[in-house]
Amino acid sequence: MTERCWLALVDEPPHAAAAAAELAEPDGAPAGWLAAWMQRAKPVRSALRVDPRIVDPRGDRGWVSLVLVPPGFALPFDDLAVQQARRDVLARPPARAVSTLLRDSSHFQGAITVTDQRRDADPFARLAPRRVLRVGRGLFGRPAPPVGPTIERYGSANPWPWDRYG
């Protein structure tokens, strides 16, 4: 796979993004934009790799639970706590879309969970600070939930739950 899917929180609607949607705090206050790019190179400094199946420019509005490991901290993707969070995701009723976020092949940098209604429970929120935000139309689709029980990545460069090699 030569192209990668990148996701980043940005202040302004980005140029050349494959999809983007406006964010708002739960009380409606503007919270910037969330954008996705399909390209080999990282589009902006803060961009993280995401499972491309969750991105859909025709996607409906919803809620996101955005978990991000703070700058300066490093959490191995194979850490037992990260493994358990992935198990918990599979055990629970599925979200509309979910993906871990990667900066490199070794570390868990965060996760994004998309739901139609606000959902307070997020297994990844045990690992790092979380923001719950409203997301507008045009970014997140409704991919098939993970089949289970695989919690491993298909190649260390691919965000879980991407489910095939290549």
Next chain:
Amino acid sequence: MAEGLPFAAGDALPDFELPDQNGNARRLRELVGTDATVLQTFRGWWCPKEQRFFRRLIALQDEAEVGYVRFVSLSVDPPPVSAAFRAGLGARWTFLCDPDRGVVERLGLRETTDTLNDPFVPAVFVLRPDLQVHSAYNGYWFWGRPTADELVRDLRAVTRDIRADWDAPTP
């Protein structure tokens, strides 16, 4: 092995679509994807033999989660029942639901001796990504079901066959 089942090693299962335990429409071919897959048909949550066999699969789940294989369980239980049963078991794989019994008839897997529940015959199929049956186990009698060791052996054989890098790359 697999006497009394309409599908044996080398046969291809037909693709079909059913709701999962959450009511999402799922196709078998998409669930199997590119991995070796254990497809289990079972009578229903109420059957003691199924409850015991599921404990075997639950134990194997902890190995399967790192082995790039998939599990799919299939019964005539409706989605809410399957979701509750799955949660109670602690299963982390997909349950398919055939309450209208269209797929059980299409596959020829209806257990005709149970006219009260009209369930699936208990069976286990280890599938290749093209839905070809690698091995089939008729679980009508409990001892016809695969042991964990047999499933590991089958999953190893399919994985060895479908992964081009089974033999670790050498310098």
